[in-house]
Amino acid sequence: GDSVTQMEGPVTLSEEAFLTINCTYTATGYPSLFWYVQYPGEGLQLLLKATKADDKGSNKGFEATYRKETTSFHLEKGSVQVSDSAVYFCALRSDAGGTSYGKLTFGQGTILTVHP
Amino acid sequence: DVKVTQSSRYLVKRTGEKVFLECVQDMDHENMFWYRQDPGLGLRLIYFSYDVKMKEKGDIPEGYSVSREKKERFSLILESASTNQTSMYLCASSLIPGSYNEQFFGPGTRLTVL
Numbered sequence: 001g002d003s004v005t006q007m008e009g010p011v012t013l014s015e016e017a018f019l020t021i022n023c024t025y026t027a028t029g030y031p032s033l034f035w036y037v038q039y040p041g042e043g044l045q046l047l048l049k050a051t052k053a054d055d056k057g058s059n060k061g062f063e064a065t066y067r068k069e070t071t072s073f074h075l076e077k078g079s080v081q082v083s084d085s086a087v088y089f090c091a092l093r094s095d096a097g098g099t100s101y102g103k104l105t106f107g108q109g110t111i112l113t114v115h116p
Numbered sequence: 117d118v119k120v121t122q123s124s125r126y127l128v129k130r131t132g133e134k135v136f137l138e139c140v141q142d143m144d145h146e147n148m149f150w151y152r153q154d155p156g157l158g159l160r161l162i163y164f165s166y167d168v169k170m171k172e173k174g175d176i177p178e179g180y181s182v183s184r185e186k187k188e189r190f191s192l193i194l195e196s197a198s199t200n201q202t203s204m205y206l207c208a209s210s211l212i213p214g215s216y217n218e219q220f221f222g223p224g225t226r227l228t229v230l
Contacts, residue, residue: 004158034218043120043206043221044159089158103149103174104219106158 002027006090006107013080013114021075021110023064023090031092033057033066033073034104038087047075047088080114087111119143120222122207128228135194137225139207146212148190149219150174150182153204165190166212197229 007022025031032051036044048057053068062077073090090107123138141148147166151159151174161174163182171182179201183191190209194201204226208219 006158036221041223043223044208045221046218049218091159103161103164104159106151106160108156108158 002031002092002094002105004090004092004105004107006088006110009109010111010113013112015082015114015116016079017114019075019077019080019084019112021088021090021112023073023075023107025071025073025090025092027071027092027094027105029094030068031094033064034091034093035062035064035073035075036089036091036106038089038109040086044089080112082114082116085112085114120207120209120220122205122222122225124225125223126226126228128230129194129197130230131198133194133197133229135197135227135229137192137194137205137207137227139190139192139209139222140188141190141207141209141220142188143209143211143220144187145209145220146187147210147219148184149208149210150180150190150192151206151208152176153206153224159206162192197227199229201227202229203227 003026034049035047037047038044048059050057050066056065064075087109091104120141149164150162165171165184181193206224207222210219211217
């Protein structure tokens with residue numbers, strides 16, 4: 001079945017540091033890939049997405065590129081801020097048909113803490 | 117502004133109680149989902165519904181049931197709560213399946229079963 005593996009956390013960085021959170025996946029076909037962010041006390045919200053190989057999703061200074069050859073979708077940001085402290089989830093949606101279409105498979109989440 | 121609301125942010129129940137978690141969305145979405153979130157395990161799908169009165173089991177349906185009588189409302193039911201159901205429960209909704217359709221999440225209900 002489908003699966004998503006994220007790098008172990010927690011990740012602790014100083015403000016303005018470079019961020020990478022690794023994400024690799026296993027899926028049949030051509031899934032869509034997502035990064036969701038969960039700020040303290042809130043639900044998840046979509047950060048960025050990519051729907052086909054070599055697509056780059058970007059939002060709020062974060063980027064991730066859909067790499068089919070390495071089955072990866074690593075999240076990067078050049079200069080993190082204290083306000084980026086949150087839990088980040090990598091997820092995929094299978095392109096398989098039927099009523100399971102639209103179901104997301106999540107990684108375990110990575111806690112990011114940014115210090116001033 | 118799109119919105120998914122959940123009936124409670126925090127809930128404390130006793131073992132054996134019947135528990136109802138309610139979720140309402142105002143976006144006229146066809147799909148609705150219930151997940152539980154546990155540290156180190158990410159989000160795991162309990163049940164989802166792609167239409168009124170329709171439901172499908174997710175990855176961990178045991179001990180749960182759902183009800184969808186109206187398009188905007190999706191309820192998660194714990195028939196007899198147990199301590200291993202202590203968790204954060206997240207509801208989500210989306211349009212009919214499509215590559216560009218994201219899931220919108222509610223704020224979550226943190227359930228503690230004593």
